[in-house]
Amino acid sequence: MPVKVLIVDDSSFFRRRVSEILAADSDIDVIDTAVNGADAVAKAAALRPDVITMDVEMPVLDGISAVKQIMAKTPTPILMFSSLTREGAGATLDALDAGALDFLPKKFEDIARNNDDAVAILQRKVKELGRRRLMSWRRPAMATPTTAPGSTAALNNARPVRAPQSQFTQSRTQTEPSVSASPSPRVNGFRASGKNYRLVVIGTSTGGPVALQSILTQLPRNFPLPILLVQHMPSAFTPAFAQRLNNLCKIDVKEAEQGDTLKPGTAYLAPGGQQMMLDPRATTAKLKVFTDDNPRITYKPSVDVTFASSAKKFGGDVLAIVLTGMGADGREGARMLKQYGARVWAQDERSCVVYGMPQAVVSAGLHDHQLALEDVASHLIKEVGHG
Structure with missing residues (x-):
């Protein structure tokens, strides 16, 4: 038809x-x-x-x-x-x-x-x-802010004052320990794995702006891990999108810049038209943001690139989440993460705008859980031991 x-x-x-x-x-x-x-x-x-x-x-x-x-x-x-x-x-x-x-x-x-x-x-x-x-489409539910995005009230009310946070570095023996989740808590039948994490990475495309806003606005201001965000989006859009999320969320959200040192409670959005990865030569967890002219890589930013560098830097201490999106970007990065022992979540078909990227991960048998969009934030908080 x-x-x-x-x-x-x-x-x-x-x-x-x-x-x-x-x-x-x-x-x-x-x-x-x-x-x-x-x-x-x-x-x-x-x-x-x-x-x-x-x-x-x-x-x-x-x-x-x-x-x-x-x-x-x-x-x-x-x-x-x-x-x-x-x-x-x-x-x-x-x-x-x-x-x-x-x-x-x-x-x-x-x-x-x-x-x-x-x-x-x-x-x-x-x-x-x-x-x-x-398929009897219905727009996924999302957290709706009580103030208009970018309004003065949003800026004044949605950004709680926070104490300075320590730098998030690579080595577990340095100042920031890994977060350990309790294996016992359940949320709607979900049981936290008890795994230690040092990083959360999220990849998405079509439907991603709404999905990311839904998840990030529910995270507490003292969320204990840094978050890397890869959203397929033009370079003209990512600064405005990062600012909008920052205005609405309790955590900090910024467009990633070359040399950023990862901090807990901060989400870094990959700039449109560029790649974002963890700098393999840095002794601490720092971002490398660069222009990529490789014709074999379709997406810029690419979920695969960010996922793969996260695996190389943090091994299995990564929780990766693949949200709604067209295509299969993120599948090969998820494959590398799983080889290191990381955990991978995929958004379920019902709550996706386009069940492409999550389906690619699920079809390859790389996922640990399939979750509805409305459950991701609560399960994420439990999984990292903060709820």
Whole structure:
């Protein structure tokens, strides 16, 4: 059954271009177009498309407001088209908060190295999101902040004052001991393993911004481990996303920088367009952030790269979590982590936007647990012995 798509944009040129690209795929049926957000809300209710592509800036009713109304009245997977600017990043993150599932740059040359690849990416994203609708899709529950992202109230209220923390270094004999979880606590039938950890690493792609926000906003300010985050996202977006998470979370969240020394209670987001790994030459746990021109590595940042370097630096003392996302990035890194004795969790299919990356890990037999998104934070707190 073809995926039914409604295309929303005030530009007739862009509506026509996207329509032609999607209609070229026999598994996609462009059922109509809309010229503004109000038109989109009406047609979404009347036509019940499987996927909606949505522009951000439009007359009458903007894309973010249209997303809110559609998600309230006729919830539908929505793919946003965004400009790769600071303002575009903020608007796109607002749209994801409102209920959109994914986004693409409006300039197709920013999607991939050539036009054919860009066309394939757009078609694939639409089909993946459409399959979620055809499987009785429902947006995963998430922790909703009580204040608007980035607002003065959020900045004042969500950031508790914390005492300075000691540096997190590689050797267990140095100032920071490994965290040991008790083997006995249970949360909803989940039993902590009792394993010692020195690092948590999380990899995700499509649906990841909402999933990461859901998990990280539930962690206590004195969470005892550093966290590495790899989210497939353009370089223009990661500074805004890290800042937004930092405003909402009790833990610290920052975009990773070259030479950062890992600290407990801090999450480091890999910069878009670059790789993030643990510096193998450093005596302490420091980050190496670099531009990667290797044509064999598709994703920049890559979950595999970060996972593999974590395995080499910390061996089995790592808890890796693979969340919703398209493709198989993270599988080979998870394989290396398992060889060192680390533990790997995968998000379950029901709560994923796209069950691609977790499925790749599960199909390879590399996971220790499959968890619903709403359970990840509570289980993580128990697993590291902090709850």
